[in-house]
Amino acid sequence: MKEERINNIKANISEALEIPKDILLDLPKVTSIGNLQVNIENHKGIIEYSNDNVRIKIKDGILKVSGIDLVIKTIVTEEIIISGKIASIDFFR
Numbered sequence: 001m002k003e004e005r006i007n008n009i010k011a012n013i014s015e016a017l018e019i020p021k022d023i024l025l026d027l028p029k030v031t032s033i034g035n036l037q038v039n040i041e042n043h044k045g046i047i048e049y050s051n052d053n054v055r056i057k058i059k060d061g062i063l064k065v066s067g068i069d070l071v072i073k074t075i076v077t078e079e080i081i082i083s084g085k086i087a088s089i090d091f092f093r
Contacts, residue, residue: 026042026059027042027058027059028040028041028042028043028056028058028059028063029042030089034086035067035086035087036083036085036086037073037081037082037083037086038065038082038083038086038089039079039080039081040056040058040079040080040081040082041078042058042059042078043056043058043063043078043079043080044056044058045057046072046075046080047062049072050070051068051069051070052066052068052070053065053066053070054070054072054082056080058091060093061091061093062091062092063090063091064088064089064091064092065082065086065089066086066087066089066090067084067087067088068085068087069085070082070083070084070086071083071084
């Protein structure tokens with residue numbers, strides 16, 4: 001309950017100061033370029049990596065990218081770029 005209240009306060013501050021919520025709330029920023037590439041910023045690491053699934057740890061859960069011929073093109077501290085034929089992007093708690 002306390003964490004939810006803190007997140008609400010941060011969200012209000014973010015809107016008032018026009019600061020992106022992903023930065024202030026430590027949320028992932030997921031950008032899709034068609035079904036060919038997915039960029040994930042503010043991740044917490046890779047859990048699973050295979051030809052058809054990539055599971056990535058994010059704050060409060062897991063992000064799963066499914067598809068065909070998936071390849072991690074770039075992985076740095078703040079960003080992962082996955083390319084291939086993206087079929088779905090799912091969030092799990």
